[in-house]
Each structure stands twice: as C-alpha cells, then as structure tokens.
Amino acid sequence: MSGSARTVDEIAAAVAADIPEGSFVNLGIGQPTKVAEHLTADSGVVLHTENGMLGMGPLAAKGHEDWDLTNAGKQAVTELPGAAYFHHADSFAMMRGGHLDVCVLGAFQVSVTGDLANWHTGAPDAIPAVGGAMDLAIGAKQVFVMMTLFAKDGSPKLVTECTYPLTGLACVTRLYTDLATFDLGPRGAHLVETFGTTPAELAERLGLDLV
C-alpha cells in the first residue's frame, strides 16, 4: 500500500509504465488520452487512432492545427515519423482482428470478471452513442480500464455484475483506479496494489471477495 489515493495523472503514469516497450496502443477518448503524456519516446509505443492512423503524435500546437489530421476525439493532432494512414474498415479490421496490443478505456462500471460498461448510463432520456467502444473492448489483446473506484454517490464501480448496459463481456484485463489496481479474469478480481487504503478496508467498501 502507498500513502495516498492516486490522482488521474498518477493513474495514467501507472498505466503507461505497464505498457510493454514497442506496443501498439489505442487510448480511448477522455482520461485515457493522458496516458500519452507519460509514454517516453524510447518506449517505442506506437499510438493507433481508430479514424485511420498509426503513429499519432501529440495534439497540434495552437495555430498549427491541420483539420485533415485529427484523433478519435476530433482534436487536431500530429504525425510521428513512421506513421501510416488507412481507411476506416482497415482501421477497425486491425482493431477487431486482435492486432493492437493494448487499449486503454474509461468506464462507468467494470465487473470482477472483466465485463465493461462504458457507453450508456441506461438513463431513459439519454441519447445513446457508442462510437468505437464496443470494437475496442473486444479487439485489443489487453484492455486496461482507468477510472475512479467509486462513483460520486459513493457506490462502487467495480461490481459483481454490471447494472449499466454492457460494452463487452469479459474483456477488461486490468483495472487502474485512484485507490487500487486489479487484475480481472474468469476467477474474479485480484488486488495488485492499494493506494491510501488497505486491502481489508477496500474489500469491505467494495463488498467483494478479492481473490
């Protein structure tokens, strides 16, 4: 156990540290994009953006945007040496065919066996939108999720079974949160490390058996 809960930046740094050298990686929209800031150039990690590019660089500097070159969040980005462009069907074939090593996603809920809910709160008046989330969930060799462990109302977001509509079944392999990191799999959630709390405290707050 470390002394205090992790910030989003610390979570992103932890994710970055666990990405093997030379991996091909897709970072989901939102918090996962922060992982890029913690990847060093000599890691050889190559970023994929599902709108058709490998070798994506950082956001474009203000005033230097090229609106033909954007990421999945439609922000202007840049191109690194060794990049490649391809069309949408090829890009998702790459993803769905299992060629990406890692994708990093946010989540509303994750189950102990790795089910993911991150596209829809299930609220009746919500306009649904899925984008590439379901494709990413089933496509990458490893799916990492980063999120806070508890919702604002205090309810756990790591659960026995997701109550929100699912994005994918048994797809999340590792869960990075402010309070702990977990390995997920068919046998349940394995607690790897805690931050600002103890395993016993955490198991109680979560109401889960952690294997």
Added chain:
Amino acid sequence: MSGSARTVDEIAAAVAADIPEGSFVNLGIGQPTKVAEHLTADSGVVLHTENGMLGMGPLAAKGHEDWDLTNAGKQAVTELPGAAYFHHADSFAMMRGGHLDVCVLGAFQVSVTGDLANWHTGAPDAIPAVGGAMDLAIGAKQVFVMMTLFAKDGSPKLVTECTYPLTGLACVTRLYTDLATFDLGPRGAHLVETFGTTPAELAERLGLDLV
C-alpha cells in the same frame, strides 16, 4: 445470317464491339484475352486483372518484361496511364461486389439459362483448378462467354443442362460462338445472329428450342 462461321478473331471482335464505351472489363485467361486486341483506345474501356490492377495495358515487349507486372495468366504486361494497383482481397471485393461491367470467359459448356461450366471436365484423373473463375462468374454485371458452339466430338456445348461440374448458376448473359450469338436468361436461349448456318439448321443440330 452471315456467310461463314466466325474465326476466334471474329468472335473476339464481336465481343469487343458489344462492350459499352467506358466499361470496366475483365478478360479471362485464354481466348478472351484476344478481345483486348479489338478494343480501340477511344473506347475508354479499362481492363481489370484480378491479381490487383485496373488499367492493364498490352503484353510487354520481348526483352522489356517487368516480372512485378503480370496478368492473371502470369504473362508480363504493361501499365496504362490512369492505372491503379490494389491487393488481392480488394481486387476480388471489386469483382464480387458487382463493380465490373463485363467479364469475358471461355467455357466447356453453357446452359440455355446461363449456367456456366468452365473449370473442370469432371474427368476422374484430372487435377482440379478453379482460380478466379467462380468469382468472375458471379461478380461482373454481365458475363459474356466466347467458345466454339460444338465440341471436337460434335456434341453441342450449349445445352439444356450442363453435365460438367458447374462454375456458376444462371450467370452467363451472352454467348458468342463461331456459328451464332445468343442471349441467355431465365426464359432460355435467344438466337441473336447466325454465321454460316440458318436458325433452323442450328436448332436442329443443337436439339434445342431457341426462344
């Protein structure tokens, strides 16, 4: 009726004359390749070769072969201005998706409703080989066949039902032979023109009702 049976070159010329201006066309291996010799430059016809090219030009001159540039028969060919290269899956997607206007094939047998048999004689000791024949048969908007109307043993090659293993069902739209041209379709074979014979003679030799 014209005065005499057509030569292979005359059949090829007749096929070429029936290909609409600006068509995208695949010419099968063997006799159909002769059609290219009768296409004028101002026809705007663009040739597809299934090994990954549009805008194929004539055979390469002797001594000027480039063995990275071959046709489906693995002969060295040339490239015309406006050509494009693509990989095999894209090439067959183009074909099977119905984007080619015409393909021209040879045949062992064709049925009056347009079934095609051109890949296998059915001989027990024959080593089967299909290549792209089945894809071409179902892919192009129109499938023209050129062949002699009778086999060397005198048996008709336009038949009520093919006895050789099929390449495709109800796919041939027009049949060009030495003795006649036919339109084929669900209602049977319609005689368009005869060469060196009369419709009555031909119907009798074929043993078919020609609609």
Added chain:
Amino acid sequence: MKVRFPESADEAVADVADGSTVLVGGFGPAGMPYALIDALIRQGATDLTIVNNNAGNADTGLAALLAEGRVRKVICSFPRQHDSWVFDGLYREGRIELELVPQGNLAERMRAAGAGIGAFFCPTGVGTPLAEGKETREIDGRTYVLEYPIHGDVALIGAHRADRAGNLVYRKTARNFGPVMATAADLVVAEVREVVEIGAIDPEVVVTPGIFVDRVVVS
C-alpha cells in the same frame, strides 16, 4: 462507366431521389463533403436515410439537412455530441429514427455491401443491447453476432485529389470512411480540392480506383 465532372455540386446531386439512403463521408470535419451536403439541401430530396459516423454538428451541413425535416432515419455510431442539438431535439420529439451501430460495424457493413458479402459473423457487441434480437453463433469457442450489409443509393464523399480517370487520393485522417463508402453505393459523388490530369497520380498510391467513382466536383 466513365467518371463525369459536373460543373457544380448542384448538378452532381441533381438526381438524388426521395427515400434514398445516402452514405455521407467524414469523421467530424475531416473528409466531410460540405459542398455536396449544401447542394443536397438545396436540391430538396426528402425522406432520406443518412449514414455517417455522427448525426450532425451545430447548425450547418448534416444538421441543417436534419433541421429541414428531410431525414427520416440516421444510421451512425455517435449521434450525441456537445453541439448535436438539432439531432437531439428531433430524436427527443420522436421525429427521427436512429439505428445506432458500433463504429467498426458501420465500416465493415459498408465494406460487405461493396464486396458482395451477404452477411458476416462479427465479435463486436456480443452480450450488449446492440446485439439484442440478432442471430448469434459460437465459432471455434468464440461468440459472434450476424451483421448485414449497409448499401447506399448514393455516397457523398470528400477526397483530396482526383485524376481525370476518377482515381482518388485522400489526405491524412480525412481518408476515414470515404474509400469504404465509395464501394458501397450505386451512385458515388466525390468532392475534391483539385482535379489533375491522368498520369499525375501514381498508380501505386491510388486509394479509391476510378471504377468506384461516378462524379467528381471541385470545391
């Protein structure tokens, strides 16, 4: 058949029929055929089904087409955006139909339409609400959902450059859906920044061969 080069975007979309399914390229602004969409707004076709990754932004382009009540149904992966108020309003009022499709399925279903594939078993969406009511099958220990082609009557796409044979190249991530949509519609209209002579695009780098392109306009 040979590609045509109409004088204007209006001429290029003049014959789009009411009730058409229109594939519209672009992912956000990148690759969006703005001039063709504006021409389609002026042209007047209605009862349209629009296929795009999104469902319009702010008050221009697709959003303007929606605002005019010309779209019966949107097939897309991500309608909800910070500036998708036109779609949001129509949807909440029940005045527009939505088929929500995972982005990879959107691309692959159009590819299938262009490639003559009748249907395909796909791993995306298994066990989720978007697979409800769909046929599933276990193949080699993995579960798949059966997905069907999305075919367009018309595709309106944005590209970077065309040659006089209709061969297209794109620029950076503006490529996105354009090459796939070009294979999947009966009538394909491309909006490009420039048209060059035949021979000026290297045959090795053509992304969309001219066989897929019916009309090209410069905007």
Added chain:
Amino acid sequence: MKVRFPESADEAVADVADGSTVLVGGFGPAGMPYALIDALIRQGATDLTIVNNNAGNADTGLAALLAEGRVRKVICSFPRQHDSWVFDGLYREGRIELELVPQGNLAERMRAAGAGIGAFFCPTGVGTPLAEGKETREIDGRTYVLEYPIHGDVALIGAHRADRAGNLVYRKTARNFGPVMATAADLVVAEVREVVEIGAIDPEVVVTPGIFVDRVVVS
C-alpha cells in the same frame, strides 16, 4: 511488438514449427518470397499446410518444399499448371491433401482471419461442387455459401521496400496476396529488396503498416 531485422532468411524462419500453417505470398513469381522459402527448406519444418494461389512450379521454391515431403496439405486456387509436375505426382499418388478454394475466397477468408470475422456469407461457388456440404442461406433473394477464415501460424511474404518501423510498400501486381496474408498470421516475415530509414516512406502510401510485420529480411 517491434519489428526485427534478422541477419538472414535462415534466422528469420528458424522457429517455424512442424505442423504449422504457412501462408506464402506471391502470384506466380510476382511477390513470391523465394529466399524465405529456400530458408524454410533448409530449416526442416515438416507436416506443413501451405496456403498459396498455386502449388509450386518446376523444381524450385514451393515445388522443392513439396518434393522433400514436408507438406501435408495445400490450400490453393490453381494447382494445375504446365510445370506443376511435383504437386501433380504427389497428388496422384495420394501423398498430399488438396483444399481447392476459389481465388476470391482464398483472399477473403484470409482477410476475415485478420479482421476478426468468424465467418461470412459469400456468393462465390453457389451450386458448384466447391460448395457441396457447406451451409447456404438466401439473403435478400440471393443465395450465399458460408465460408470460414484461413489463419496462418506464419506468413512469408515478398514486398518491395520496408522502413525501420516495418511499414511495407509493394511494387505493381507483386502486391497481390502480401497485404492480406500479413494480417492473417501470428508470425509475419517479409522479404524485401531494401530497407530504408523511418520517414523515408510517406505515411500516405504505406500499404502494410508495421503493426502487421514481425521480421524483415533483405534479399
């Protein structure tokens, strides 16, 4: 993972296991990875399944591999050629298995393997002996045959040029099966004419991105 540049073709194929399915690029001589095939012959793996458009020509390359009795099965579209005597002899003696696949299915089945498609309904071969015993289905009035992916343990392909990131470009019709096979195998080895520095291949013209390529050798 990062692409490697082994010293030799022998090193590049050193770990091909007995019983592997090996996708071999090329359509006739164009795109054929001759050095890798020769290295595979020296390497000794046996009981192989070979996927190529043909089944070997004359006495070299694939034909030599067959002649050494190392191939259990060939999956191809066109084994019979004027100089396919090695295959012809083995086949007539019942010493080699043949799965004959229409050429478009060969390409599309490998694409499916690379794209995560579990199976697809395809119009090719309906009503012919090559569809016998296969599931068929009528979709929108047309009959289709269900076809399954062809996945390789190894792909050996020929390309024109690689950069140090493993991005590949091909030359003319030598492109053929290479880009598809590169997506469909666990281990992808490319034989190229030259390797250039990163940045020397324009990202717009990359045909096979480095993500698909494990090893590159110059021959």
